[in-house]
Amino acid sequence: MTDVTIEFRDVSKRYGTLVANDHLSLAIRKGELMTLLGPSGCGKTTALRCLTGYIRPDEGRIFIDGQDVTDVPTHQRELGMVFQNFALFPHMTVQDNVGFPLMIRNLSKAERAQRVAQALRLVRLEGYESHYPRQLSGGQQQRVGLARALVYRPKVLLLDEPLSNLDAKLREEMRFEIKEVVTRLEITAVYVTHDQAEALALSDRVAIMNRGRLEQVGTPEEIYEHPQSRFVAEFIGLSNFLEGYVQAVDGDTMVVSVGGLQMRIPVLAEAGPGQRVLLFLRPNEVELLRPDDPGGANVFDARVEKVTYLGDTLDYRLTFGQGLTLRVQSDAQRRFGQGAPVRLRFPRVRCWAITGN
Amino acid sequence: MRLARAYGRAMWDARLVLAYTLLLSLTLFILAPFLMIALRSVGKGWFGRLWLPPQLTLDWYRWAVEVGNIPEVMKNTLIIGVIAVAVSTVIGIFAGWAFGRRQMPGKEVLMAIILLPRMIPPITYALGVAQIFYTLELVDTYLGVALAHVSVCAPYAILVLSATFEGLDERVLEAAGVCGANTIKRFFYVVLPLIMPGILASMIFSFTHSYNEFTLTLLTYGPHTVTLPVRTYLAVGDGYWEITSAMAMLMVVPSLLILAVIQRRAKPEKLVGGFKGV
Ligand SMILES: Nc1ncnc2c1ncn2[C@@H]1O[C@H](COP(=O)(O)OP(=O)(O)O)[C@@H](O)[C@H]1O
Ligand SMILES: [Mg+2]
Numbered sequence: 001m002t003d004v005t006i007e008f009r010d011v012s013k014r015y016g017t018l019v020a021n022d023h024l025s026l027a028i029r030k031g032e033l034m035t036l037l038g039p040s041g042c043g044k045t046t047a048l049r050c051l052t053g054y055i056r057p058d059e060g061r062i063f064i065d066g067q068d069v070t071d072v073p074t075h076q077r078e079l080g081m082v083f084q085n086f087a088l089f090p091h092m093t094v095q096d097n098v099g100f101p102l103m104i105r106n107l108s109k110a111e112r113a114q115r116v117a118q119a120l121r122l123v124r125l126e127g128y129e130s131h132y133p134r135q136l137s138g139g140q141q142q143r144v145g146l147a148r149a150l151v152y153r154p155k156v157l158l159l160d161e162p163l164s165n166l167d168a169k170l171r172e173e174m175r176f177e178i179k180e181v182v183t184r185l186e187i188t189a190v191y192v193t194h195d196q197a198e199a200l201a202l203s204d205r206v207a208i209m210n211r212g213r214l215e216q217v218g219t220p221e222e223i224y225e226h227p228q229s230r231f232v233a234e235f236i237g238l239s240n241f242l243e244g245y246v247q248a249v250d251g252d253t254m255v256v257s258v259g260g261l262q263m264r265i266p267v268l269a270e271a272g273p274g275q276r277v278l279l280f281l282r283p284n285e286v287e288l289l290r291p292d293d294p295g296g297a298n299v300f301d302a303r304v305e306k307v308t309y310l311g312d313t314l315d316y317r318l319t320f321g322q323g324l325t326l327r328v329q330s331d332a333q334r335r336f337g338q339g340a341p342v343r344l345r346f347p348r349v350r351c352w353a354i355t356g357n
Numbered sequence: 358m359r360l361a362r363a364y365g366r367a368m369w370d371a372r373l374v375l376a377y378t379l380l381l382s383l384t385l386f387i388l389a390p391f392l393m394i395a396l397r398s399v400g401k402g403w404f405g406r407l408w409l410p411p412q413l414t415l416d417w418y419r420w421a422v423e424v425g426n427i428p429e430v431m432k433n434t435l436i437i438g439v440i441a442v443a444v445s446t447v448i449g450i451f452a453g454w455a456f457g458r459r460q461m462p463g464k465e466v467l468m469a470i471i472l473l474p475r476m477i478p479p480i481t482y483a484l485g486v487a488q489i490f491y492t493l494e495l496v497d498t499y500l501g502v503a504l505a506h507v508s509v510c511a512p513y514a515i516l517v518l519s520a521t522f523e524g525l526d527e528r529v530l531e532a533a534g535v536c537g538a539n540t541i542k543r544f545f546y547v548v549l550p551l552i553m554p555g556i557l558a559s560m561i562f563s564f565t566h567s568y569n570e571f572t573l574t575l576l577t578y579g580p581h582t583v584t585l586p587v588r589t590y591l592a593v594g595d596g597y598w599e600i601t602s603a604m605a606m607l608m609v610v611p612s613l614l615i616l617a618v619i620q621r622r623a624k625p626e627k628l629v630g631g632f633k634g635v
Contacts, residue, residue, distance in 0.1 A: 049531075052531070052534070052535050053534075054531050054534065054535075073539070074531075074534040074535060075534050075535075075536075075537045075538055075539045075542075076537075077535075078537075079535050080535070081531075081532065081535040083528050083531075083532060084528075085526070085528055087526065087528040087529045087531065087532040088529070088532075089529060089532075089533070089547060090529070090551070091550045091551060100533070100536050100538075100546070101536040101537050103546075104536060104537040104538050104542060104546075105537060148532075148536065149535075152536075152537070158535075
């Protein structure tokens with residue numbers, strides 16, 4: 001008995017010359033909520049469709065519960081799926097929509113009614129049995145979609161951007177609802193989204209995709225704290241990138257030369273002197289000091305180019321070193337005007353670098 | 358200010374006049390011939406310049422039914438209509454599926470070719486059909502006349518059903534598959550109910566076109582396959598205006614029935630396009 005429920009093994013899918021999935025390999029553990037995160041068009045839906053069997057990968061195999069299902073037709077894969085546009089059956093009532101998978105499986109009418117009632121209770125939609133989808137709001141329709149996907153206890157729950165068609169407030173609410181249901185049922189789930197905040201909030205692990213390839217797989221913390229590529233860093237909202245090269249390695253610290261300045265950052269295992277690196281800095285993790293504050297390691301003089309007032313924070317564009325620019329956000333307590341000299345401090349442990357070329 | 362108001366009133370009046378003129382001419386064009394036939398079919402001794410017939414009678418209807426053999430002719434018309442509807446709908450479903458669901462090269466060209474019988478003069482097309490049918494011995498058979506009708510009915514069926522299939526949400530079918538439905542169950546539980554309005558619309562269109570079709574029937578009918586329009590036309594040749602009018606009136610009855618059904622049962626916007634997912 002393996003604890004891997006789903007496995008993509010080297011899966012590729014092409015549409016003409018366009019590679020929608022490029023040698024995808026990913027293992028999803030039992031009971032885990034795995035998110036496929038990436039910009040629109042990066043191949044997330046294609047990956048899900050390979051999993052449902054709606055399309056057949058050109059190469060590679062798909063495993064569910066250790067069984068190779070690559071050639072098993074969709075209707076035999078025992079999956080549940082929630083769609084971005086809800087994809088409810090417009091000609092059926094809520095009752096019949098949710099009961100559809102049970103009807104297909106020839107369950108008795110009484111059993112069907114009982115299971116449907118249970119599923120509707122789970123998504124808090126009791127009393128809507130005889131409504132048609134078009135009579136429901138988006139949020140309610142998506143709850144019906146969720147109930148329909150869960151009613152027959154599928155092995156895996158798939159969700160393809162289930163919240164994208166809802167407005168912002170409802171989206172946040174439903175996010176936690178989905179998370180709660182998935183946790184309560186201890187079901188393995190694959191969640192697709194292009195919204196990084198959603199992915200970080202929901203997932204046990206996140207797989208970031210870019211142009212059909214997997215960029216990085218890890219827990220939300222790993223992804224957020226230690227992005228392994230510039231794409232991942234940018235995608236989860238980092239905006240400061242500084243290029244430099246390693247000057248020296250000193251224990252757990254390495255000295256990196258950036259625009260003529262020396263920065264001390266945590267050492268990278270694979271980096272030796274001369275290695276080019278890319279530094280990531282979050283705008284809210286750089287400290288702004290007064291120009292007469294004491295200097296020290298990782299403290300540099302800078303000048304304010306532009307300030308934008310954002311309410312509880314101020315957004316600065318700064319220049320420092322030899323032609324380096326940086327975005328910094330700090331609380332509105334200590335203010336610097338345009339053109340003012342400031343000092344920057346980069347907390348050593350908040351600096352994250354990857355090797356670059 | 359006053360000028361503006363006067364101008365506004367003038368525009369309003371102009372629009373009113375235009376509306377009434379349009380309405381009146383429409384009424385005249387649609388109703389006048391109809392009224393004429395209706396009166397003629399029940400009038401007796403209506404000659405000269407009288408506004409209304411001096412006497413009313415149902416005799417012409419009796420004559421039409423007995424001499425014109427209307428029950429037999431009506432039967433022919435309906436049988437041919439049903440065959441034409443069945444064949445066109447089946448063609449429409451398959452072609453509509455292909456046009457509406459698949460990206461295929463040369464779609465526009467194919468569509469144009471399918472619509473061609475409707476574009477060229479009916480008599481030209483009918484002549485060609487007749488010649489082919491003579492060699493195939495399809496002339497004066499129900500199937501033959503019906504197949505001739507299919508050439509005009511099928512394009513409508515294809516158009517309507519292409520739109521229906523285009524409106525079918527791909528992801529709803531995908532959802533049905535994930536829910537455990539195989540191709541056959543997907544078709545019967547999901548596809549069929551969703552395209553039903555389109556199928557009904559296409560059947561009604563096809564039937565009315567077959568029912569009203571004249572040119573193609575004229576060149577492919579025989580003694581056993583006289584249809585209502587042809588019978589009426591032949592009666593004109595016999596010179597009995599009253600009996601012809603009665604036939605024409607009888608012919609209208611089923612059309613009106615269909616119209617009533619459409620009005621009652623189906624919303625036009627539902628007939629074309631079918632449902633959408635969201
Ligand atoms: N049926 C198809 N035919 C051709 N190209 C497709 C098809 N489906 C998807 N694609 C292309 O494959 C790429 C990946 O699509 P998709 O998996 O839907 O992306 P995502 O769900 O991440 O937005 C896109 O560039 C898309 O245009
Ligand atoms: Mg998608």
